[in-house]
Amino acid sequence: MSRWRLDGQRALVTGGTRGIGAAVVDELRGLDATVLTVARTNADVCADISEDGAAELVISAACEKLGGLDILVNNVGTNVRKSTLALSDPEIETVLTTNLTAALGFCKAAQPMLAESRGCIVNIGSVAGNVAIGTGVAYAMSKAALDQLTRYLAVEWAGAGVRVNSVNPFYTRTPLAQPVLDDPERLARVLANTPLGRIAEPEDIAAAVAFLCLPAARHITGQCLAVDGGFLARGSYVT
Numbered sequence: 749m750s751r752w753r754l755d756g757q758r759a760l761v762t763g764g765t766r767g768i769g770a771a772v773v774d775e776l777r778g779l780d781a782t783v784l785t786v787a788r789t790n791a792d793v794c795a796d797i798s799e800d801g802a803a804e805l806v807i808s809a810a811c812e813k814l815g816g817l818d819i820l821v822n823n824v825g826t827n828v829r830k831s832t833l834a835l836s837d838p839e840i841e842t843v844l845t846t847n848l849t850a851a852l853g854f855c856k857a858a859q860p861m862l863a864e865s866r867g868c869i870v871n872i873g874s875v876a877g878n879v880a881i882g883t884g885v886a887y888a889m890s891k892a893a894l895d896q897l898t899r900y901l902a903v904e905w906a907g908a909g910v911r912v913n914s915v916n917p918f919y920t921r922t923p924l925a926q927p928v929l930d931d932p933e934r935l936a937r938v939l940a941n942t943p944l945g946r947i948a949e950p951e952d953i954a955a956a957v958a959f960l961c962l963p964a965a966r967h968i969t970g971q972c973l974a975v976d977g978g979f980l981a982r983g984s985y986v987t
C-alpha cells in the first residue's frame with residue numbers, strides 16, 4: 749500500500765455531516781478510505797454522542813458495518829458562547845460532556861479494534877485550548893483537556909500500536925463559527941491576528957487530519973497540530 753494512500757482503511761468520523769467533519773469525510777474518501785459518519789441527524793449512524801452509552805453503541809454499529817476500524821476522528825464539538833458568570837451549570841456540563849467526555853468514551857470503545865488494526869485516532873481540538881480567545885471558559889477548558897487526552901493516550905497506547913494526535917484549528921468557515929464571522933468587527937479582529945490573513949476553509953483542517961492518518965505519518969503520535977494561519981506563533985508580535 750502506498751504511504752500516501754488510505755486504500756482499504758475503515759474510518760469513523762463523528763460529526764461528519766457538515767463543517768470540518770464533512771470535509772474530513774471527503775478528504776479520507778478521496779484517499780480511498782471507507783468512511784462512516786455519526787451525528788444526531790442525516791448520518792450513517794444517528795446518535796447524540798453526549799448520551800451515556802452512546803460511544804459503545806456507535807462504535808459497535810460502525811465496526812459491524814465496516815468489519816473493523818482503522819481510523820477514528822473525534823470531531824464533534826459544541827459551544828455556548830457566554831461570559832463565565834452567565835454560563836449555567838447545565839450549559840457547562842453540555843460543553844464538557846460533548847467535547848471532552850464523549851471523545852474519551854469513543855477512544856475507549858474503539859481501542860480494541862484500533863489495536864487489532866494498528867490504527868489511529870485524530871481529535872479535533874482548538875487553539876482555544878492554548879490561549880483565551882473569547883470562546884467561553886467551558887469550551888476553552890474542554891479543548892485544553894482534549895490536548896492532554898491526546899498526549900496521554902498516545903503514550904499509553906503506543907505499545908498497542910495505536911497512534912493518537914490532535915488537529916487544532918483557529919476560526920474556520922463552518923456553521924459553528926458563522927456567528928463570529930458574520931460580525932464585521934470580530935471578523936476584522938480575527939483576520940488581524942492571523943498572519944496568513946485569511947479564514948481557514950474546512951478542507952484546510954481536513955488535509956492535516958488526513959495526513960496524520962496516512963501510513964506516511966506512522967512515527968507521529970501525541971502531537972497537537974495547530975492549523976491556524978500562524979495565530980499561535982504570532983502571540984503579541986507588534987510591528
Ligand SMILES: NC(=O)c1ccc[n+]([C@@H]2O[C@H](COP(=O)([O-])OP(=O)(O)OC[C@H]3O[C@@H](n4cnc5c(N)ncnc54)[C@H](OP(=O)(O)O)[C@@H]3O)[C@@H](O)[C@H]2O)c1
Pocket residue numbers: 762763764765766767768769786787788789790795796797798823824825826846872873874875916917918919920921922923924925
Ligand atoms: N469552526 C471553527 O471555527 C472551529 C475552530 C476551532 C475548532 N473547531 C472544532 O472543530 C470541530 C468541528 O466544528 P465545526 O465548526 O465543523 O462544527 P459544526 O459545523 O457545528 O458541525 C458539528 C457536527 O457535529 C455534529 N454534532 C454536534 N453535536 C453532536 C452531538 N451531541 N452528537 C452527535 N453529533 C453532534 C453535527 O451534526 P448534528 O447537529 O446533526 O448532530 C455536525 O455534523 C469541533 O470540535 C469544533 O470545536 C471548530
